[in-house]
Amino acid sequence: MSTRLRAVIALALAAALLLPATVAGQPRSSLVAVSGMWSPPNNFSPINTDSAYGYYAVRFMFGSLLESRLENNQLKLYPMLASRWSVAADNQTYRFTLHPRASWHDGRPVTAEDVEFTVMTISDPRTQTNRGASVAFIAGMDATGKRAGGAQIGFRILGPKEFEIRTAKPVDPNFVFERFGYDMYILPKHVLGGVAPDQLARHPFFQNPTVGNGPFKFVQYKTDQYVEFVANESYHLGAPNIRRLFVRIIPPTTMMAQLERRDLDVTAGGGIGSILIDDWDRVKAIPHVQAVSYSAPGYQFMAFNFQRAYLQDKRVRRAMAHAINRPLLVSQLLKGEGELAEGPIPPNNPYFNRAVRPWAFDTARARALLQEAGWDFTRTLILRVPTGNILRERSADVIRENLIAAGVRVEIQKSDFPTHLAALYAANYDIGLVGWSGGVDPDVSSQFRTGATYTRLIHMSNQQIDQLLDEGAATADQARRRQIYNRFQEVFADELPYVVLYYEKSRAAVARRMSDVNYGVQGFYWFQPFAWTAALQ
Amino acid sequence: MQRYLARRLLITVPILLGITVLSYLILSLTPGDPVQMLIDPNATQADLEIRRRELGLNDPIAVRYVKWLGEVLRGNLGYSFSTGAPVARRIGERVLPTLTLTVTALVLSYAVAVPVGMVAATRRYTWVDYVATFVAFLGISLPTFFLGLAGIYIFALRLRWLPVGGTQTLGGDGGLLDALHHLVLPATVLAAAGAGALTRYVRSSMLEVLGQDYVRTAHAKGLAERLVVRRHALRNALIPVVTLAGLQIPALLAGAVITEQVFEWPGMGRLTIEAINQRDYPVLMGITLITAVFVALGNLLADITYSVVDPRIRYD
Numbered sequence: 001m002s003t004r005l006r007a008v009i010a011l012a013l014a015a016a017l018l019l020p021a022t023v024a025g026q027p028r029s030s031l032v033a034v035s036g037m038w039s040p041p042n043n044f045s046p047i048n049t050d051s052a053y054g055y056y057a058v059r060f061m062f063g064s065l066l067e068s069r070l071e072n073n074q075l076k077l078y079p080m081l082a083s084r085w086s087v088a089a090d091n092q093t094y095r096f097t098l099h100p101r102a103s104w105h106d107g108r109p110v111t112a113e114d115v116e117f118t119v120m121t122i123s124d125p126r127t128q129t130n131r132g133a134s135v136a137f138i139a140g141m142d143a144t145g146k147r148a149g150g151a152q153i154g155f156r157i158l159g160p161k162e163f164e165i166r167t168a169k170p171v172d173p174n175f176v177f178e179r180f181g182y183d184m185y186i187l188p189k190h191v192l193g194g195v196a197p198d199q200l201a202r203h204p205f206f207q208n209p210t211v212g213n214g215p216f217k218f219v220q221y222k223t224d225q226y227v228e229f230v231a232n233e234s235y236h237l238g239a240p241n242i243r244r245l246f247v248r249i250i251p252p253t254t255m256m257a258q259l260e261r262r263d264l265d266v267t268a269g270g271g272i273g274s275i276l277i278d279d280w281d282r283v284k285a286i287p288h289v290q291a292v293s294y295s296a297p298g299y300q301f302m303a304f305n306f307q308r309a310y311l312q313d314k315r316v317r318r319a320m321a322h323a324i325n326r327p328l329l330v331s332q333l334l335k336g337e338g339e340l341a342e343g344p345i346p347p348n349n350p351y352f353n354r355a356v357r358p359w360a361f362d363t364a365r366a367r368a369l370l371q372e373a374g375w376d377f378t379r380t381l382i383l384r385v386p387t388g389n390i391l392r393e394r395s396a397d398v399i400r401e402n403l404i405a406a407g408v409r410v411e412i413q414k415s416d417f418p419t420h421l422a423a424l425y426a427a428n429y430d431i432g433l434v435g436w437s438g439g440v441d442p443d444v445s446s447q448f449r450t451g452a453t454y455t456r457l458i459h460m461s462n463q464q465i466d467q468l469l470d471e472g473a474a475t476a477d478q479a480r481r482r483q484i485y486n487r488f489q490e491v492f493a494d495e496l497p498y499v500v501l502y503y504e505k506s507r508a509a510v511a512r513r514m515s516d517v518n519y520g521v522q523g524f525y526w527f528q529p530f531a532w533t534a535a536l537q
Numbered sequence: 538m539q540r541y542l543a544r545r546l547l548i549t550v551p552i553l554l555g556i557t558v559l560s561y562l563i564l565s566l567t568p569g570d571p572v573q574m575l576i577d578p579n580a581t582q583a584d585l586e587i588r589r590r591e592l593g594l595n596d597p598i599a600v601r602y603v604k605w606l607g608e609v610l611r612g613n614l615g616y617s618f619s620t621g622a623p624v625a626r627r628i629g630e631r632v633l634p635t636l637t638l639t640v641t642a643l644v645l646s647y648a649v650a651v652p653v654g655m656v657a658a659t660r661r662y663t664w665v666d667y668v669a670t671f672v673a674f675l676g677i678s679l680p681t682f683f684l685g686l687a688g689i690y691i692f693a694l695r696l697r698w699l700p701v702g703g704t705q706t707l708g709g710d711g712g713l714l715d716a717l718h719h720l721v722l723p724a725t726v727l728a729a730a731g732a733g734a735l736t737r738y739v740r741s742s743m744l745e746v747l748g749q750d751y752v753r754t755a756h757a758k759g760l761a762e763r764l765v766v767r768r769h770a771l772r773n774a775l776i777p778v779v780t781l782a783g784l785q786i787p788a789l790l791a792g793a794v795i796t797e798q799v800f801e802w803p804g805m806g807r808l809t810i811e812a813i814n815q816r817d818y819p820v821l822m823g824i825t826l827i828t829a830v831f832v833a834l835g836n837l838l839a840d841i842t843y844s845v846v847d848p849r850i851r852y853d
């Protein structure tokens with residue numbers, strides 16, 4: 001009995017294992033490509049998906065007016081839905097012409113009315129959206145991008161495919177192009193026009209967005225597994241070379257295996273589909289894969305709780321900047337795939353101030369500064385660390401050792417991210433680790449202006465910084481703006497609202513059979529998946 | 538029996554109510570703000586306020602609970618904070634993949650554990666027993682993620698027999714063969730841990746029965762060893778094991794968090810983790826409620842099974 005049973009089990013297992021061995025590893029056509037990201041999108045709302053995962057999927061289906069990329073440290077704009085644009089001499093009136101053949105996936109043309117509908121939807125106080133910043137500078141909007149009662153909105157339809165916006169004040173055109181031009185995706189008025197704004201977030205369209213205006217059409221979303229797209233053959237910038245495209249949800253731990261098996265062609269990169277640092281050397285060694293690392297605007301920082309009297313002396317904060325061995329974090333923890341800068345403007349940004357150098361790693365200097373500031377060397381600081389980002393967790397141990405060497409006692413407290421964030425907002429910490437990713441424009445008011453996101457995390461208000469940020473946002477002249485933001489970066493390094501630990505380069509991978517996949521300086525604004533080409537493998 | 542059943546089912550109602558009150562309270566008191574987790578960090582303070590009002594988070598906990606309960610009684614589990622989709626749909630679309638995985642794993646682990654445990658018991662302290670014990674402990678002590686990654690490395694990467702993850706080939710129409718092919722590795726990995734513990738359980742239960750008088754009687758009657766073991770000992774030894782299956786029903790539905798993560802399996806475990814990370818209260822409450830119902834039913838089922846397989850137990 002027992003031998004027979006065992007034999008049956010063994011046979012059954014073997015048969016199951018070998019079943020359709022043909023399915024794996026079949027050659028992939030040049031018409032199919034697979035991209036991969038770590039987590040599922042929460043919805044496909046172009047104005048309300050809450051994560052970069054959602055926007056990664058949205059960008060295949062929905063277009064913005066423009067895209068841009070850095071060329072010789074200058075922003076160069078490229079047409080997407082808009083084919084022409086112009087700025088009036090006053091830097092307040094912006095005129096856009098939509099591409100004559102730009103159309104929705106159901107064949108209807110994309111019109112100025114669709115753009116107006118999008119702006120009016122975003123600015124409706126009842127709409128759930130996170131795109132307020134895309135319209136906040138338009139005349140008639142309040143600072144959060146909501147329509148102020150009764151005011152005349154600076155949006156005018158000039159023709160079926162032509163419109164202009166008017167800003168409340170003169171603005172740097174690049175700022176408008178970034179926020180309005182490529183941060184905002186246009187909604188179909190003929191599909192969503194009849195929906196009440198407060199019902200929009202739950203509208204089934206955002207789970208099943210069949211009418212887009214981008215190079216790919218939505219086919220289906222297999223929950224937690226993949227999003228399937230098919231080429232939009234009548235895309236106005238040219239039919240995509242790839243006919244079927246999948247965005248697959250792949251956990252970080254198996255991304256390398258998928259690449260090695262040729263099951264994955266393009267990682268999403270950024271903070272949503274990078275190669276784990278521990279797999280990086282192995283991915284670089286896969287012959288049919290190209291490992292690409294590129295500068296990204298995302299960085300990690302150590303926040304100070306300004307409500308603590310003992311952290312208010314800027315010498316103490318600078319001492320900690322000296323104490324932390326940031327070059328080691330980059331060379332060891334990031335295997336060299338990182339950059340250092342003493343502020344929130346990334347080193348690859350056109351407004352980056354090269355004259356501001358990060359404070360050098362110097363334990364003796366740190367100790368001296370602490371003594372000068374009258375630091376109590378028996379005090380123990382709570383360093384709050386969120387779990388989830390392995391590199392960040394590892395960096396906490398280095399930071400702790402470094403600070404102890406300089407005479408600052410540190411105790412690490414780890415928690416999941418929501419708890420961590422709640423503790424920071426409640427000022428229930430001394431120092432804490434957080435990450436951030438910014439845009440191209442140097443305006444960081446949404447973080448550092450008193451009352452903005454990060455000042456509420458670190459409980460800081462700095463008049464000098466507020467003033468510089470207001471001035472920078474209100475200045476249209478680019479040379480003058482550069483001066484202001486140079487000064488801002490000097491002040492930032494001196495005041496140190498927080499210590500930037502490192503800018504992590506994005507570690508992406510592309511199958512060598514793919515070409516024209518653009519990983520740019522600011523990949524987010526230069527996407528162009530209709531140009532992707534795949535070779536038969 | 539019928540009165541007993543009716544009584545048990547009636548008691549279940551206040552228990553479920555109590556569970557929802559407690560879990561709603563605990564969830565609401567957990568640090569972490571759902572709106573902070575939802576929103577793009579670039580969103581303005583006004584966007585945040587709208588969102589908070591929209592989700593009804595400004596109400597006191599008691600008011601929110603009563604509103605939630607009222608909706609549930611009308612058959613509406615609410616809407617997910619993070620996706621806006623109905624909670625019932627978010628959970629519903631994950632039930633089948635989870636059950637496919639967990640039930641397969643359960644069947645697999647029983648199919649392995651019962652014969653192995655039986656043989657280990659009848660040949661106690663022989664090399665067969667030692668090998669079975671060794672492998673069982675290996676299954677128990679190796680973490681699932683390690684087994685999973687090792688399985689992927691060997692079968693998906695080196696041998697190329699099996700896919701890395703997912704429930705079907707990309708864009709495929711999900712034929713049975715394709716589905717099975719994707720199921721083998723995750724189900725085996727998930728079964729390994731369960732089978733290890735179960736083998737030990739069967740073995741000790743079997744040993745206990747083998748030492749009993751009626752088994753000796755059977756031997757004395759001159760029955761063949763095979764018959765004694767199979768017909769007399771095994772059936773009794775399986776009574777507690779079968780009960781165990783009833784108690785495992787809620788676990789089946791809750792999903793296998795780690796296995797699902799490693800193998801891109803779109804199940805309940807992943808949904809739970811995702812919902813916790815985003816503090817998606819409606820989804821978490823939905824999962825809690827459904828799991829609670831299944832725990833209650835599973836326990837009831839276990840009790841009934843007892844009386845069926847063991848005539849000594851009766852409910853009046």
